[in-house]
Amino acid sequence: MIIRLLSAALVAGFLASVVATGLQLALTSPLILQAETYEGEGAHAALAPSLNDASFAALIVPAHAHAHGEGGHDHGKDEWQPAPGLQRMAFTGLATLVGGVGYALLLAAVMLALRREPTPQGGLVVGIAGFLAVALAPAIGLPPELPGMGAAPLVLRQSWWLMTVVATGLGLYLIAVRRVPLTILGGLVLIVAPHLAGAPQSIDTVSSQVPPATAAQFAARSLAIGFVFWAVIGLAYGWAWGLFGREAGARANA
Numbered sequence: 001m002i003i004r005l006l007s008a009a010l011v012a013g014f015l016a017s018v019v020a021t022g023l024q025l026a027l028t029s030p031l032i033l034q035a036e037t038y039e040g041e042g043a044h045a046a047l048a049p050s051l052n053d054a055s056f057a058a059l060i061v062p063a064h065a066h067a068h069g070e071g072g073h074d075h076g077k078d079e080w081q082p083a084p085g086l087q088r089m090a091f092t093g094l095a096t097l098v099g100g101v102g103y104a105l106l107l108a109a110v111m112l113a114l115r116r117e118p119t120p121q122g123g124l125v126v127g128i129a130g131f132l133a134v135a136l137a138p139a140i141g142l143p144p145e146l147p148g149m150g151a152a153p154l155v156l157r158q159s160w161w162l163m164t165v166v167a168t169g170l171g172l173y174l175i176a177v178r179r180v181p182l183t184i185l186g187g188l189v190l191i192v193a194p195h196l197a198g199a200p201q202s203i204d205t206v207s208s209q210v211p212p213a214t215a216a217q218f219a220a221r222s223l224a225i226g227f228v229f230w231a232v233i234g235l236a237y238g239w240a241w242g243l244f245g246r247e248a249g250a251r252a253n254a
Contacts, residue, residue, distance in 0.1 A: 004244045008118070009108050012237035013101030020100065020229040021093040027225065029092075031218045035146035038209040103130065104233050111237075114177065120238035127234020128227075129172050135226040137168040137191070141199025144222035148210045152200035164194040 082091040107126055111118050116126075138161045145151055167190045174187030 004241065005108050005112070006105075007244050008237050008240035009104035010101055011240040012107075012123075012233050013099075013104040014097065015236040016104070016229050016232040017093065017097040017100035019232050020225055021089075021096045023225045023228060024092060024096070025089060027221045028218060031214055031221070032146060035148050035210050035214060035218075038148040100229070100233065103134075103230070104237055106130070107233055107237055118238045118241035120235045120242075123234035123236075123238030123241075124231060125234070127230040127232075127237075129169075129176070130233070131227050131230035133165050133168040133172060135223060135230070137194075138164045138199075139219065139223055141195055143219040146210050146215055146218050149208045149215060150202035152202050156200035160194065160197075160199050163197075164199075167191065167194050 082088045107123065107130060108118070110130075111122065111126055114126075116122050141164065142157055142161060151157065171187035171190035174183040174190070178184075178187075
C-alpha cells in the first residue's frame, strides 16, 4: 500500500504542478515583473510558487516568495537568484513540483488517517479543505504580496501562518468529520481564533509604490491558482490511486 500511496502522490503532485506552473506564468508572473519595476533598477525578487511568502510552505502554492528585512525587502548583493527568462521559469516549475508532491503526500496522509478510500470525488473534497486551510484562511490576514510591498518580519508571519493552518485544519475536521454541536462550536472557535489574534502587519504603510489595483489583482489570481492547484491534487490523487490499484490487481491475476 505504501508504494501505491507514494506513486499516486507523485502523479498527483506532478499533474498539479504542471497546471499551476502554466497558470503562474500566464497570470501572476507578468504582475510580478511589473511590480519589480517599482523596487528599482536591478532589484530582482526570486520567482517561486507560494501562495504566501509568510508560510513554511513557500515553495508550494503559486504566487511569489521574496525575502523581507525589517520594514522592507532585503536583496543582498551576494545572494544568488535565478536569472530572468528560462532559468527563472525552470526554478518556478521545480519549486512548484516539490511543493505539489509534498502536499499530495499530506493529502494522502489525511485520507489515510480518516480511513477514506481515495476516489476522485473524495480527493476533491479533501483538496478543497486543504485549500481552505493552507491558502484561503491565511490569506485573510496575510494576502499574497508582490515585490515592493511592505511586510512584517518573516518569522512572525511564518508563525502566524502555521498557527492559522493548524487551527483551520483542526476546525474543519471538527466541523465536517465529528459533526456534533459541541465539536462544531469548537471548530468555529478554532477557525476564527487566529484572525481575532490578528496577523502581523508591516509598520511601513506608505512607501510601497505598487498600485493597489495591481496588488489586489495579484492576490485574487494567486488564490484562484491555489484553488485549481489543490483541486487538481485531490482529483489526480484519487484517480491515480484507482489506476495503480487496478494495475496491481491485473498483475496479481496474471
